[in-house]
Amino acid sequence: MEEYGVLPSNLLKYCNIPLKNLQISGRVWLSHHLNPERPSFSSRNQLLQDWRGMAEHFNFDQLYVENFQRLPDPMGEVIKNLPIMNSEATLGSLLMGLWNMERFDILEDSDLVKILEKSQLVKKAVLVGKVKNCRSPLTFDALYMNGQEVYPEEFDAFVCYTRQDIGFVQEIINELENKKHFKLCIPDRDVLPGPAKYDAYTKLIKERCGPMIIVLSPDYNRSEECKFLTFFAHSLGPDAKHQKLIPVVYKHCDIPNVLSHISLVDYTRSDVIEWFWSRLS
Numbered sequence: 661m662e663e664y665g666v667l668p669s670n671l672l673k674y675c676n677i678p679l680k681n682l683q684i685s686g687r688v689w690l691s692h693h694l695n696p697e698r699p700s701f702s703s704r705n706q707l708l709q710d711w712r713g714m715a716e717h718f719n720f721d722q723l724y725v726e727n728f729q730r731l732p733d734p735m736g737e738v739i740k741n742l743p744i745m746n747s748e749a750t751l752g753s754l755l756m757g758l759w760n761m762e763r764f765d766i767l768e769d770s771d772l773v774k775i776l777e778k779s780q781l782v783k784k785a786v787l788v789g790k791v792k793n794c795r796s797p798l799t800f801d802a803l804y805m806n807g808q809e810v811y812p813e814e815f816d817a818f819v820c821y822t823r824q825d826i827g828f829v830q831e832i833i834n835e836l837e838n839k840k841h842f843k844l845c846i847p848d849r850d851v852l853p854g855p856a857k858y859d860a861y862t863k864l865i866k867e868r869c870g871p872m873i874i875v876l877s878p879d880y881n882r883s884e885e886c887k888f889l890t891f892f893a894h895s896l897g898p899d900a901k902h903q904k905l906i907p908v909v910y911k912h913c914d915i916p917n918v919l920s921h922i923s924l925v926d927y928t929r930s931d932v933i934e935w936f937w938s939r940l941s
Contacts, residue, residue: 664752667755668767677750677776679743679754683779685778686778688736690739690766691711694711694763695710695734708761718753720738720745743848747823747826751776815843816842818865818869818873819832820886872905876910877911890916893905905922907919908925909927912928
């Protein structure tokens with residue numbers, strides 16, 4: 661707890677809670693306070709005192725920041741993308757960001773404690789409101805924040821990967837989302853928390869995503885989850901929204917039999933790296 665010692669004492673008990681526990685209402689509340697851009701900097705760390713300062717606090721590079729700036733809820737994007745940058749992020753790291761930005765107005769707001777209190781309960785996120793063409797939202801972006809309705813979200817591709825290969829997934833996000841503006845479904849980032857994650861994954865793959873990008877590596881071959889998702893996607897009929905698999909060889913490994921007759925995109929070949937991203941997109 662020592663690293664959080666500068667924070668108000670009433671917030672310390674929440675610091676080790678995983679950031680992914682932050683409820684939807686808390687994300688919206690933070691966006692309300694941090695989305696409006698300010699010209700001022702903190703005197704301590706020279707961080708901008710809005711969502712841009714929080715992005716810098718969490719070491720998002722300029723390409724990410726520029727992409728967030730084009731979207732209606734940039735602070736929401738910072739929180740949503742954090743699991744890709746740091747899977748161990750906690751509420752304490754978020755609170756330290758506010759402290760480094762000198763946003764004491766937020767740290768001292770009584771509503772912040774109420775939000776943190778809710779985050780202690782790990783439970784399935786529930787949205788109260790009307791639902792249109794979607795019995796329950798599966799992803800954070802399915803929430804239509806400016807109204808009362810939930811819309812099923814669709815993606816250009818679903819990315820299947822192991823946590824050990826998250827660095828390469830960040831490259832995929834940079835190249836395909838930030839530069840070419842594709843919309844990818846990254847499970848750790850996009851899927852709402854809840855006990856039935858495989859139900860959510862299979863529904864997304866079958867009904868709401870385009871091709872599946874499969875990141876192949878020795879760690880992929882050891883992942884039962886990746887194998888399950890690959891077999892599920894492969895089993896879908898031609899009438900399903902998902903129509904093809906795109907295996908990407910990130911590290912040299914044995915190619916699973918289910919993918920042996922599918923053309924590979926090979927990241928390991930230095931002679932073709934220049935056009936690798938064009939072929940993937």
